[in-house]
Amino acid sequence: MSGSPAPEGLLRELAPQVLGALVRRYGGFDLCEDAVQEALLAAALSWPAEGVPDNPRGWLVTVASRRLVDQVRAERSRRLREDRVALATPQSELLARPADADPESDRDDSLTLLFLCCHPALSAPSRIALTLRAVGGLSTAQIAAAFLVPEATMAQRISRAKQGIKASGLPFRPPEAAERAARLAEVLHVLYLVFNEGYTASGGDSLTAPALSGEAIRLTRLLHRALPEDPEVLGLLALMLFTDARRPARTAPDGSPVPLAGQDRSRWDRALVEEGSALLARALGGASPLGPYQLQAAIAAVHTEAEDAAATDWPQILGLYDLLEKIAPNPVTSLNRAVAVAMVHGPDPALELLASLGADSRMARNHRFPATRAHLLELRGDLPEAADAYRAAAHRALSAPERRYLLARAARLAPEGS
Numbered sequence: 001m002s003g004s005p006a007p008e009g010l011l012r013e014l015a016p017q018v019l020g021a022l023v024r025r026y027g028g029f030d031l032c033e034d035a036v037q038e039a040l041l042a043a044a045l046s047w048p049a050e051g052v053p054d055n056p057r058g059w060l061v062t063v064a065s066r067r068l069v070d071q072v073r074a075e076r077s078r079r080l081r082e083d084r085v086a087l088a089t090p091q092s093e094l095l096a097r098p099a100d101a102d103p104e105s106d107r108d109d110s111l112t113l114l115f116l117c118c119h120p121a122l123s124a125p126s127r128i129a130l131t132l133r134a135v136g137g138l139s140t141a142q143i144a145a146a147f148l149v150p151e152a153t154m155a156q157r158i159s160r161a162k163q164g165i166k167a168s169g170l171p172f173r174p175p176e177a178a179e180r181a182a183r184l185a186e187v188l189h190v191l192y193l194v195f196n197e198g199y200t201a202s203g204g205d206s207l208t209a210p211a212l213s214g215e216a217i218r219l220t221r222l223l224h225r226a227l228p229e230d231p232e233v234l235g236l237l238a239l240m241l242f243t244d245a246r247r248p249a250r251t252a253p254d255g256s257p258v259p260l261a262g263q264d265r266s267r268w269d270r271a272l273v274e275e276g277s278a279l280l281a282r283a284l285g286g287a288s289p290l291g292p293y294q295l296q297a298a299i300a301a302v303h304t305e306a307e308d309a310a311a312t313d314w315p316q317i318l319g320l321y322d323l324l325e326k327i328a329p330n331p332v333t334s335l336n337r338a339v340a341v342a343m344v345h346g347p348d349p350a351l352e353l354l355a356s357l358g359a360d361s362r363m364a365r366n367h368r369f370p371a372t373r374a375h376l377l378e379l380r381g382d383l384p385e386a387a388d389a390y391r392a393a394a395h396r397a398l399s400a401p402e403r404r405y406l407l408a409r410a411a412r413l414a415p416e417g418s
Helices: 008-026 030-049 058-079 091-098 110-115 122-132 140-147 153-166 177-199 210-226 229-245 272-284 292-305 313-325 331-345 347-357 366-379 383-396 398-411
Strands: none
Touching: 008 030, 008 110, 008 122, 030 058, 030 153, 030 331, 110 122, 110 153, 110 177, 110 210, 122 140, 122 153, 122 177, 140 153, 140 177, 177 210, 177 229, 210 229, 229 272, 229 292, 272 292, 292 313, 313 331, 331 347, 331 366, 347 366, 366 383, 366 398, 383 398
């Protein structure tokens, strides 16, 4: 064992690999997921004191396998045989075979697990929620924040998804080509949400969760290797790399966010920018229709190409947002488009767009809506009203760094009580 404590990033990275290994060997997704969660908890409690094992993945697989055996015994002892335990091997074999006896114990099944969670037998919301939980490692609260729904609603959705996999008896194997194409859109959406949660955490004391966005990039690279010419896979990976390239410049020394316009662009990771540019050129070079990830990557590329904020080609960005809103309308796209409208045509028409968007129930708990409105009001010169909107955004924000930033903006414009 090494003497270092168990990093959260390591456990998050290993969780889908361990779950994939158990489901491949034993089946029973719901029981395997429970067993893996218990193994992760055991690691979080024991590794800080005892050190990280030399083979942390093997340690987790072994502990999770033992927890799975305990669960099987408990099920049988309660005589709940009508709740079929869908194990691919008999209990006697499970008990006899140690985890390190698996000839494919080093195989990473994360991508197969990803496609299993996105199976069309599940509803679209359940696919995304379960994948975020099982593959992305997000908590139920984080997933609920990403979907703008109450945590209890999301917990029920995840539970139904796990039961759906159990009842369907879905095989744990890589999908065939036609099946893979049908599930690709959901897989891409899940990876997009996981990356976004890592790049800007929906809650907590840190602005970012690099391990989470790093895992999203890793899984997207795996997907890209499987589908090297798919334009939307290329577009999504390019978008992630353009966005992640800004990470070194997007936080202040105190951990608060630095807006894109205020970032020191010399600190951006140029290797990631160049890789993203090459991927985007391939994505846009074919005859396939433009998809939402290609368009978002193109918007990110325009920002990246500008030497500074003043040199940004906002008319081009607005044109790209116009296309994006037509092919993939959603309130977040409309919110971002309003900012582009303000930069091209001024804040008044942008505020008119926000007035209609405010009626969307999906924006009711999202702090970005009042934050964007505050920014537009500040551009127009309505500083007291902008300060009120920044405070309203801070009240909704679940991330401590974003909350501090929004309150600081409000105080700078119009100190509360002045």
